[in-house]
């Protein structure tokens with residue numbers, strides 16, 4: 068069986084979650100500002116939700132249906148967030164999703180993680196397309212998608228019902244060929 072890899076970038080270690088991360092996940096993902104702009108994170112974040120989520124990840128990785136990495140600082144392994152790919156082997160595409168704990172926002176950590184995940188998805192998983200979406204009212208996430216070279220593909224109007232409000236969703240995507248032709252300077256920013 069293939070083991071989920073560890074990925075090292077300039078500042079980060081992307082690694083599989085372990086059960087001892089659960090309290091950290093509950094604290095960081097439990098902040099309302101994380102639930103507010105994501106579609107699958109509950110609020111309040113009850114006890115045992117993090118444990119169940121972490122426990123599901125190895126099974127999903129083994130099945131090839133998703134891969135989830137803990138975003139941690141490579142110097143001290145401190146947990147800062149999560150990033151994942153939901154994979155369709157049939158279509159060789161995947162949807163990227165991520166959150167970074169509020170104390171760590173706007174330091175480039177999500178962008179650095181997402182660049183690494185693009186490389187993993189295209190080079191290791193041999194995906195044809197990686198896409199992502201964000202609520203229109205969440206421009207920070209859109210900025211991450213732009214910074215990693217994704218192309219804005221459109222707006223799905225009133226596509227999701229979030230906390231009783233129908234909201235617009237912006238869709239971004241990147242093809243393997245486009246990834247390979249991104250300037251080296253972008254890729255090299257995130258690796259040793």
Ligand SMILES: CC(C)(COP(=O)(O)OP(=O)(O)OC[C@H]1O[C@@H](n2cnc3c(N)ncnc32)[C@H](O)[C@@H]1OP(=O)(O)O)[C@@H](O)C(=O)NCCC(=O)NCCS
Nearest residue numbers: 104165166167172173174175176177178201206207208210
């Ligand atoms: C979206 C999120 C993951 C970004 O994480 P991050 O580590 O802060 O991202 P980065 O630092 O790599 O990049 C953030 C960019 O957004 C910009 N930004 C922040 N707030 C912004 C705003 N209100 N409007 C426009 N741009 C904004 C930052 O300036 C930065 O861009 P820059 O480098 O060009 O200056 C984080 O805010 C988060 O976890 N939010 C809650 C969960 C969520 O929304 N997840 C995504 C669901 S689609």
